[in-house]
Amino acid sequence: MSEPAWTFVCATGELLPGEMKSVFDEVTGAPIVVFNYDGDLYALEDQCSHEEFELSSGNFDADEASIECVLHGARFDVRDGRALCAPAYSPVPKFPVKLEHGGIWTRDDRE
Template sequence: MSADWVRVCALSELLPGETTVVWDGDTPILVLNYDGDIYALEDRCSHEEFELSAGPFDAEEATIECVLHGSKFDVRDGRALNAPAYTPVVKFPVKVEDGAIWTCDDRS
């Protein structure tokens, strides 16, 4: 992994069911707390690149829905669950260190 980690926020600032967005360079990263586990996805729908963060996060189903055309994605692995999106959203690494959440765009 060549990228540097980006600090998202304190772990205590992202409660279960909450989301936030950080940037790693030009990459928007959607960070979610699903039932105490933190996940990071590119904040860009795989259908037409709309911001996923504009849509609702279903913290029971672990899905986020793109508001543009209604595709849902599993926040744990980014896979598309229904049309019109078929390809997964890019998933990024997450770590919790020093009481804070970190992520990065690890594509070189």
Template sequence: MSETWTYICATGELLPGEMRSGFDEVTGAPIVVFNHDGELYALEDQCSHEDFALSGGGAFDPEAATIECVLHGARFDIRDGRALCAPAYEPVAKFPTRIEHGGVWARDDRD
């Protein structure tokens, strides 16, 4: 588990309805952070169905709080990572976020 927080972007670069991606500095896990009506959510930036980045052309629907993988159409709830439709059945990992020193931070907190 990483105790080191990873800087994703400045707070002003992640407006409501937007997403930004980065990599955990310790574990190397890809992370995508979403701004959903001012609340920040972070998921592993990898579809649980296929090894493909959710942020790589994926459709973030801010109203529904979902991200759709562009590869095969699997959708996930950005608030908890759960899979919402086939072909994905497994959730994607959810990570903690925080705002500090004018920046958006996230980390891979898995054991």
């Protein structure tokens, strides 16, 4: 079985610390948001686990490594996707990120 395809996010210099960028997985079509938290890259499904709404329209707090959903105020840790406060109790899926050929890549690796 072959490895799932990686989706190009952007060139490495286009996602600076404190910034985020959203893409769609080229195979599954899943929305993914990639965060640069203090030079480390993390990717989560771009959808709140409380209600189906895009996280990327919310506020990325680069000091606390969290993203807040603008719909109801649920917050998630960008490093692992865990819910930090109500009304969300379930984490959002985390995806792998790699740096290769001068770019940032991610993929939906769920079975």
